[in-house]
Amino acid sequence: MKRIKKKAVKCGWISGNGLLLLFLSLSLQAQEVTFNEHIAPIIHKNCTPCHRPGEVGPFSLITYQDVAKRAPFIQHVTSIRYMPPWKADPSFQTYQNERGLTQQEIDLIAQWVENGAPQGKAEATPTPPTFQENSQLLQAPDLVLTMQKPFSIPNDGTEEFRYFSIPTELPEDVFLKAIEFRPGNPQLVHHSRIMVDTSHLIRAIDGISETDPALARFQTIPLADEFLYGWVPGNLPVMYPAGTGKPLKKNSDLILNIHYAPSSVVAQDQSSVHLYFAKEPIDREVKTMTLRETDIINQPFVIPANEVKIFYMRSEPLAHPIELISVLPHMHTLGKSFRAFAITPAGEVVPLVKIDDWDFNWQSTYVFKELLTVPEGAVIYAEATYDNTASNPANPHVPPRDVTYGWNTTHEMMNLILYYVEAEHPVAQEK
Ligand code: HEC
Numbered sequence: 001m002k003r004i005k006k007k008a009v010k011c012g013w014i015s016g017n018g019l020l021l022l023f024l025s026l027s028l029q030a031q032e033v034t035f036n037e038h039i040a041p042i043i044h045k046n047c048t049p050c051h052r053p054g055e056v057g058p059f060s061l062i063t064y065q066d067v068a069k070r071a072p073f074i075q076h077v078t079s080i081r082y083m084p085p086w087k088a089d090p091s092f093q094t095y096q097n098e099r100g101l102t103q104q105e106i107d108l109i110a111q112w113v114e115n116g117a118p119q120g121k122a123e124a125t126p127t128p129p130t131f132q133e134n135s136q137l138l139q140a141p142d143l144v145l146t147m148q149k150p151f152s153i154p155n156d157g158t159e160e161f162r163y164f165s166i167p168t169e170l171p172e173d174v175f176l177k178a179i180e181f182r183p184g185n186p187q188l189v190h191h192s193r194i195m196v197d198t199s200h201l202i203r204a205i206d207g208i209s210e211t212d213p214a215l216a217r218f219q220t221i222p223l224a225d226e227f228l229y230g231w232v233p234g235n236l237p238v239m240y241p242a243g244t245g246k247p248l249k250k251n252s253d254l255i256l257n258i259h260y261a262p263s264s265v266v267a268q269d270q271s272s273v274h275l276y277f278a279k280e281p282i283d284r285e286v287k288t289m290t291l292r293e294t295d296i297i298n299q300p301f302v303i304p305a306n307e308v309k310i311f312y313m314r315s316e317p318l319a320h321p322i323e324l325i326s327v328l329p330h331m332h333t334l335g336k337s338f339r340a341f342a343i344t345p346a347g348e349v350v351p352l353v354k355i356d357d358w359d360f361n362w363q364s365t366y367v368f369k370e371l372l373t374v375p376e377g378a379v380i381y382a383e384a385t386y387d388n389t390a391s392n393p394a395n396p397h398v399p400p401r402d403v404t405y406g407w408n409t410t411h412e413m414m415n416l417i418l419y420y421v422e423a424e425h426p427v428a429q430e431k
Contacts, residue, residue, distance in 0.1 A: 033112040034120025035064045042105050043067055044129045046084050054134060056186045056233035062128045064119045071117040078106050085233075085362045092339075092354035096367040097236055136236050137180055141274035143168070145254060146184075148206060150270040153188055153260050160260040161210035161409055163218075165203045166273065168252050175245030175278040175285075178238065181231035185269040188261050191232040191363065194273060195255040196225035196248065202255055210257075210409070224249060227288060227417050229273075230328060232363045237274075238326055241371060244421050245278040246286040259409065284421040286325065291315055291382055291416040293405050303334060303388045303412060305400040311414055315380040317345075321423035323371035327352045330415035333360045333394040334386040334403060340416050345377040352380070352416075360394060360409075365419075373423060382416045 033039070043061050051057030051066075060066050067074065077083040084099040101109075112118075135141075145166045153160060183189035205218050228246070229238075240246060254273060293301045295313040303309045329338040335358040342350040353366055374380070388400050396410045397403070403412050 033108060033115060034118050034124070035067060035112070036120035036122075036124035036126060038108055039067065039112050040064075040126040042101065042109065044126070046099065046101060046105075048129060049131065049136070050084075050233070052131060054186065056183070058187065064125075068117045068119070071113045075110050075113040078109050081106075087355045087357070087359060087362055087364065088366050089354040089356060093351045093366070094369060096369050097365075134182060135180060135274065137178065137239075137274075137276075139276065141180065142277040143170075143275040144272050145275065146272040147256070147270045150184070150268045151207065151258075151260075153185070153263050153267045153269055155264055155266045157262045157264055159190075159262055159409075162258050162260070163205040163208050163210070163215070164256040164258065165197075165206040166254045166256065167203070168248070168254060168275075170248065170250045170252060172250045174248050174250075174275075175282045176248055176275055177240055177245055177278045178276040179229040179246075180237040180274040180276075181229065182272045182274060183231075183233075183269070184271040185260075185267055186233075188263055188267055189269055189271060190259040190261045190361065191230070192259070192271065193230045193257045194228045195223050195257070196228050197221070197253045197255050198224040198249050198251070200251075200253060203253060205255060223255070224252065225288065227290060227328075227415075228254070230330070230363065230365065230417075232361065235364050238365050238367055238419065240286050240419075241325065241421075243280065243282060244284045244286050244325075245282040246419075248275075286419055286421060289315070289322075289380075289418040289420060291380060291418075293414055296414065301405050301412070301414065303386045303403045305397075305402050306389050308336070308385065308387050308389065310383060310385045312381070312383045313414065313416070314382075317377045317379050318374060319376065321376045322374050322420045323423050324352075324368055324374060325371065325419040325421065326365045326367040328363070328365045328415075328417040329353055329355060329382070329384075330363060330413055330417065331358060331360070331384055331386070332409050332412050333396055334388050334392065334412055335360065336385040336387045336392075338382065338384045340380065340382040342374045342378045342380045344375050350374055350378070352418075371421070380416070380418070382414075384414050386412060 047061045051059060051061035053060060078101055086099040145168060147164050147166060151162060181192050199221055201221050202218050208214060258271065291313050297312045297314060301311065327340060329340065331338065337356050337358055339354045340352040342352065388395065388403055390400055405411060405413065
């Protein structure tokens with residue numbers, strides 16, 4: 001990488017005065033990389049969308065003061081590529097919603113911090129970017145559904161996993177263009193999964209904990225959609241491509257599974273789901289294909305205590321060609337790595353996603369840059385590694401225990417969730 005050149009200090013007459021020379025050369029370097037000219041555009045583009053009031057970042061990164069007082073910390077989290085968060089290996093597949101700094105941007109931040117984090121000329125002060133309040137999208141939603149009552153997050157410092165039911169009371173079937181989850185308490189809502197039920201037999205789940213024995217009964221009721229949408233901090237809403245939409249049946253109930261981070265004070269949460277309806281004619285339905293534990297080839301799905309295990313799963317050969325919109329891998333805390341790809345009948349490999357250091361806290365829907373065609377007869381494969389040893393710091397069991405399938409976070413899952421449209425069989429819009 002090419003560093004910004006330090007200007008040579010040509011001050012022969014003071015060369016005897018080392019201290020003054022050092023001072024001069026430092027101040028000259030400092031003029032070169034400034035917040036106003038070089039650092040603010042990087043921060044505003046890559047950090048401020050999450051680090052602003054009401055969003056998930058724990059503090060704002062907007063003004064010079066916000067950034068300068070955390071300069072060494074920012075240098076650290078950017079140099080190790082912890083921020084901005086992005087887990088998928090960009091050399092395997094690239095995405096529309098990709099985040100990340102270039103090595104040059106990382107080096108520029110480091111150089112700025114090492115030079116004392118100067119602000120730069122007042123007249124170069126940049127205007128902070130503008131955002132929509134309480135949204136990552138620019139348009140207003142068509143329907144806002146809010147948890148029926150606030151949930152009181154206890155102050156006992158333990159994680160909470162709760163289920164909620166929100167009736168949509170939709171008078172007719174709709175096609176969705178986008179779904180946005182809005183945490184009521186962005187500091188404590190850790191992640192959320194939205195499912196759809198049309199039986200209305202799951203309404204009593206509202207407010208119950210994952211540890212409640214009543215959960216087992218609800219789990220036996222088949223869901224209309226097991227995975228309408230999944231949210232983690234910073235996961236942007238997926239906008240479905242033109243002419244496509246996700247169907248939602250009239251009078252559906254949304255079932256939310258929300259994970260709350262531990263808190264030392266009692267706090268409230270009343271999260272919302274924003275729905276955006278299709279306004280244009282929809283000729284292709286967004287469908288969900290889920291590869292799950294039953295698709296595992298090397299059964300049974302048991303991760304014995306003190307073992308590292310790899311599972312492989314595969315789909316049936318595709319009956320029709322499809323066009324993929326996005327991919328979302330899902331595991332719990334024992335997960336270590338995940339890889340998914342398709343193999344076409346001609347033997348060609350279509351890379352889908354590769355994550356080498358799985359982090360339960362940073363799960364994302366990876367949206368392909370363009371619809372990704374997978375031909376008829378192709379098979380989708382996924383492989384996932386789980387570490388159930390004591391050396392996995394995320395292991396919820398001390399000492400490790402045998403772990404098998406379950407919704408609870410102390411159990412495990414292996415899912416690959418694909419949003420797609422059929423390549424050749426458009427559906428007529430119901431009107
Ligand atoms: C997708 C949303 C998102 C983006 C984009 C983002 N952050 Fe963060 N950041 C978070 C969240 C959430 C946390 C708190 C959780 C954590 O520390 O992992 C956080 C934590 C941090 C922390 C504290 C880390 C710690 O260990 O306490 C720093 C420093 C930080 N971010 C800097 C940045 C910088 C600099 C950028 C841009 C280069 C950035 N963030 C981009 C969401 C984001």
